Amino acid sequence: MKKKLTAVDFRGTPEQEAKLLAVIEKYRGVKGAMMPILQEAQEIYGYLPPEVQKIIAEKTGTPLEEIYGIATFYSQFKLNPSGEVAISICLGTACYVKGAAAVLEEVSKQLGVEVGGISPDGRYSLEATRCVGACGLAPVMVINNEVYGKMTADQVASVLAKYKA
Amino acid sequence: MDKVKVTINDREYEVPAGTTVLDAARLANIDIPTLCYLREINEIGACRICLVEVSEGGKPFRMVTSCVYPVSDGMVIKTDSPKIQKARKLNLELLLSNHNMDCLSCIRSTNCELQKLCRDYGVTSSYFVGERTKAAKDESSPSIVRDNTKCILCRRCVAACHKVQAVGVIGAINRGFDTEIGCAFESKLADTPCINCGQCTVVCPTGALHERDDTDKVFEALADPSKFVAIITAPSVRATLGECFGYEPGTDVEGKMVAALKRMGFNGVYNMNLTADLTIIEEAHELIERIKNGGKLPMITSCSPGWIKFCEHFFPEFTENLSTCKSPQQMFGAILKTYFAQKNGLDPKDIFVVSAIPCTAKKFEVGREGEAASGYPDVDVAITTRELGRMIERCGIDFKSLPDEPFDQPFGVATGAGEIFGATGGVMEAALRTAAESILGHPLEKVEFPDVRGTAGIKRATYRLGDLEIKVAVVSGTANAKKLLERVKNGEEDLTFIEVMACPGGCVNGGGQPYQPPVVRNNVDLRAKRAAVLYEVDSKNKLRRSHENPVCKMLYDEFFGEPGSHKAHEILHTFYVKRGLYK
Structure with missing residues (x-):
């Protein structure tokens, strides 16, 4: 699934930036350090905003394109933060066969958020995940660690209603 | 072995x-x-x-x-x-299954490497039909067009951009079926620190990366009776244009090139080597002034617009080291729209200047600020050697059977020093010839400076001129420029004068030069072969020092006064800006 560029504004703090710079300093001179730098940057910020990628590019002398290439290649890296309401829908085999794609499409339609994206106000984020290990409940939707099993497209509206701001 | x-x-x-x-x-x-x-x-x-x-x-x-x-x-x-x-x-x-097969209207038709292979292997139809990667055309750059519907993900452009040029604005982004060659955050090329050098376009096997085609603008001007349309040809174009018509690399086609341009209807066909000479006179003067008056050193050459943009993006602290001289292309246009216009009673707005150059970055240079001495852009359109080849073909001119014809006067006279501008080390050698004689006060016995010749990426030499020691370095390919400048920055190099050419080997290997199939590109030293043409012409020229050029002398007598004069500064010099990396 192609990653979506983030739609929310950067809200990084000076404390986060100080942590990031310390991480970069820790790996100075270490070959092949871009993966751990990006992983730790994601731990600090929760995702890899463009502003953070630019800091890493500048401080490590790496072309920004290369960093963006890595960030979009590995599924572990997120270009978008999780929303206040973080929705993930399992597209593992069992869920998929039981119609998870239709649920995903319905959520995306109702919230106006693309898969892998976030609403501009930062409220809703939507992700498609691999098997979450609850195949007996397929198709499964998880919102902020709350599990909704045996979902159908018809039930989407009533579930989402609980999370209205 | x-x-x-x-x-x-x-x-x-x-x-x-x-x-x-x-x-x-x-x-x-x-x-x-x-x-x-x-x-x-x-x-x-x-x-x-x-x-x-x-x-x-x-x-x-x-x-x-x-x-x-x-x-x-x-x-x-x-x-x-x-x-x-x-x-x-x-x-x-499998490659074709995700390829835009617009071959008939593709700029690379007949010299596309994929097309040739498909022909050689009898690929007659598309065997696998299905979804194709969605890709938008990026036409934001004045120099380079990206069309990923024709990209085969070979990564030759990525290697050229990252390894050869140390620019690194394009590379593989996303994953699997969505993989494409693009910029960070899918931004447009014009919003990145791309230096427009075009090395990616020379190595692209298909039509995915190519120069912006400006030939229609030239044909339009040629058809406009109110315009005086002049064309100026850069030193290295005569050494490579023949390759578009099947000549061996390293064939000098100056006479036929001029003959073709005259038949296409240009009102004046001029030799840019003349303003290469003029650049040298101004630049040598500037160098001596900087040495004498404690100006910013090392001074760095400014004729390669790819290098200039590289410096502005990646080494902004060195922009004051850049010679303020405009490039030969811009000097020529400026002279045509000031001196020549006044002398011939022409309004500069009615003069249309076309330059034929080996370079895609020149397309950006024509639109730079500070490059409009007459109030109108010094040069209107810059076309690459490849575009010039296509224009000649479109006009139905049988290039090979043309006679040799001379450039139009008075702007057809140049010295051997102007000629060698097209090869790495050429500008340095030409400048040394003039600077040395100016400092020593007498002619040199030998005008050759072999230490700065050859295709090595970084060359160094030290010369004693009277009681003055001049330490020079010559680099080509911006990855080499980066290496050298970092050493200068760290105080590891003590240099007086540096020549930088953005493209490896200099203009003869520029981003606008003709394509060669892999068998040639991988097995023939194109840089050396093409450069040999220029050194050969230089060695046969009776005039080998820029300051001996009689037309330059005339320009100073009639117009500029002396090198570095106020008027020369207004018309022949420019300024630079410090650019950020990403918008």
Whole structure:
């Protein structure tokens, strides 16, 4: 699934930036350090905003394109933060066969958020995940660690209603 | 060197140990087809077009990528077995399954490497039909067009951009079926620190990366009776234009080129070598002034617009080291729209200046601020050698049968010093000839400076001129420029004068130069062959010092006064800006 560029504004703090710079300093001179730098940057910020990628590019002398290439290649890296309401829908085999794609499409339609994206106000984020290990409940939707099993497209509206701001 | 015995297609050969199968086959007069391979630049075995069958130590045959697989003693190689042909054809069909087959209207039609392979392997139809990667055309840059619907992900452009030029604005982004060659955050090329050097366009095997075609603008001007349309040709174009018409690399076609341009209807066909001479006179003067008056040193040359943009993006602290001289292209346009316009009673708005150049970055340079001495842009359109070749073809001019004709006067006279501008080290040598004689006060016995010649990426030399010691360095390819400037920054180099050319080997290997198929590009030293033309012409010229150019003398007598005068500064000099990296 192609990653979506983030739609929310950067809200990084000076404390986060100080942590990031310390991480970069820790790996100075270490070959092949871009993966751990990006992983730790994601731990600090929760995702890899463009502003953070630019800091890493500048401080490590790496072309920004290369960093963006890595960030979009590995599924572990997120270009978008999780929303206040973080929705993930399992597209593992069992869920998929039981119609998870239709649920995903319905959520995306109702919230106006693309898969892998976030609403501009930062409220809703939507992700498609691999098997979450609850195949007996397929198709499964998880919102902020709350599990909704045996979902159908018809039930989407009533579930989402609980999370209205 | 150790030799090993190999059998290639049932014949035995002795080849140096450690050779790749691809090179071993070449020694046996066989060209194995390649797509992603670029000698010493991109050796990644990704496209799998160069597959061959090998058997080692009596084991069964297996398929390997010949571009990266080394030979071993007793190896048996099959380069054209039915199995190999089938595998290559299948790979081509898979490439076509995600390819925009707009061949008829593609700028690379007839010199596309993918098209040729499909023809060679009898790929007659699209075997795999299905979804294609969605890709938008990026036409934001004044120099380069990106069209990923024609990209085969060979990564030759990526290697050129990252490794050769140290610019690194394009690369593989996203993953799997969504993979494409793009910029960070999918931004447009114009919003990145792309330097417009065009090295990516020279190495692209298809039409995915190419120069912006400005030829229609030229034809339009030629058809406008109210315009005086002048064309100025850069030093290296005469050494490469012939390649568009089937001449061997390293053929001088100056006379035929001029004849063709006259037949196309240009009102004036002029030699840019003249303003190369003028650049040298101004630049040598500037260098001596800086040395005498404690100006910013090392001074760095400013004729390569790719290098200028590289400096502005990546080394803004060095912009004051750049010579303020405009490039020869811009000086020429400025003279045509000021001196020449006044002398001939022309309004500069009615003069249309076209430059024929080996360079895609010149397309950006014509639109820079501070490049409009008359109030109108010094140069209206810059067209590359490749575009010029296409224009001549479109006009139906039979290039090979043309007579040799001379440039129009008075702007057709140039010295050998102007000629060698097109090769790395040429500007330095030309400047040294003039600066040395100015400092010493007498003519040099020998005008050649062999230390700064040749295709090495970084060259250094020290010269004693009277009681003055001048330390110079010559670099080409911006990755080399980066290496050198970092050393200058760290105080590891003590230099007076640096020549930088953005493209490796200088303009003869510029981003707008003709395509050569892989067999030539990977096996012929194009830079040296093309540069040899310029040094040969220089050696035969009676005038070999820029300051001996009678037209330059006339320009100073009638117009500028003296080198570095107020008027010269207004018309022949420019300024630079410090640019950020990303918008």
